[in-house]
Amino acid sequence: MCLGIPGRVEEIQGTMAKVRFGEMVSRASLDLLPDEVRVGDYVIVHAGFALERLDEVEAEKTLEMLREATGLEIP
């Protein structure tokens, strides 16, 4: 129920965006987003609303922490 999916913003029209999840594209409202997003950004979409922009820098940091914690290379 509270599972948001990360998707890539493909197109923005007003407050609606087309967001790609792998092979699937669906529409999401941007009404709840605190900041502006651009085409190419990744957002967490839940029940038709983008809830947050995914932070690429933090995503990299998490992977880096995982690599450090395990001493393994990230694929």
Place this chain on the structure above:
Amino acid sequence: MKYLDEYRDRALAEALAGKVRKLSTRQANFMEFCGGHTVTIARYGIESLLPEHIHLLSGPGCPVCVTPIEFVDLIIELSARPGVTVTTYGDMLRVPGSRSSLSLERGRGADVRVVYSSYDALEIASREIDRQVVFFGIGFETTAPATAAAVLRARERGLDNFTVVSAHKTTPGIIRALLETDELSLDGLICPGHVSVITGTAPYRYAAERGVPCVISGFEPLDVLQCVLMLVEQVEQGRSEVEIQYRRGVRAEGNAKARRIMEEVFQPADSNWRGIGTVAGTGLALRPEFKHWDAFYRFRIDLPGAVEPAGCICGKILRGTASPESCALFGRQCTPSSPVGACMVSSEGACQAHYRWRKRTRIN
């Protein structure tokens, strides 16, 4: 897919689990609040990778599971009224009420429609102005702002054939209530990732102050394993703080805009949690200035009394004090195709997750 696949790597998962096994010396009960985490843990066999003295308990964070039976009965009653169209998320359709479910009523001719988003319900109301469209809103802080946004838009458009039944719930009060019961001893909270996208770290500070480590986790297997590792580190070091594992999605301050929209439309209300009981201030009711879009006001209805099915121990499972396997109905009278309690209806319910995935014990 980006931001998904890299968090499902098997070798990394095994290495992370190895780190947990090496570091962990103390017995620990960690509760995952969110049904999404319950699914990840069951599906990828996370528990089987952890030392035996670490126990993962399911919590009350499956919205379908904790929506009380009287709401289902009320919506069914509304769906029987002439001219009424009931709209809701697909998860709610098969939840048994006292006598029936929305899915059964639809089969008998009631106009019940599944929507993906609250705005879809609003669009139906705009298109079919001769219908009274009722949106049955369930869920935590992830979906409540979406319901609020639809109400604001209905007001903006002057739509008077759209109303909401709010069964929405909020997290801070229920976490507090869980910690205040004597029947549960918790050593850590796996905090819900997408609720926290909205709320930030605020709901968990109370738990951390009471000595319970809290880590906000993402939903992929590596996220959950890293979260467990972070909890174990806190336990071993005698710390109890609110930390964020899911840094790519969650900011400490949360999403203030979504919260503002939610607070503009809703006010806190007492709320009945299926199997747990009424917890003060954990529900969301429409504010009086939005009563025009409140189905309770529009249809002059009130929640009926209801009785839980006999033998079902969903309540204990939602409080983390019993496992699905300890229920006499589990896998016999109660299965996903013929569920007795809500924990077996929802794909994120502890019972259905255990039923579907319990034989899987390895990553991938």
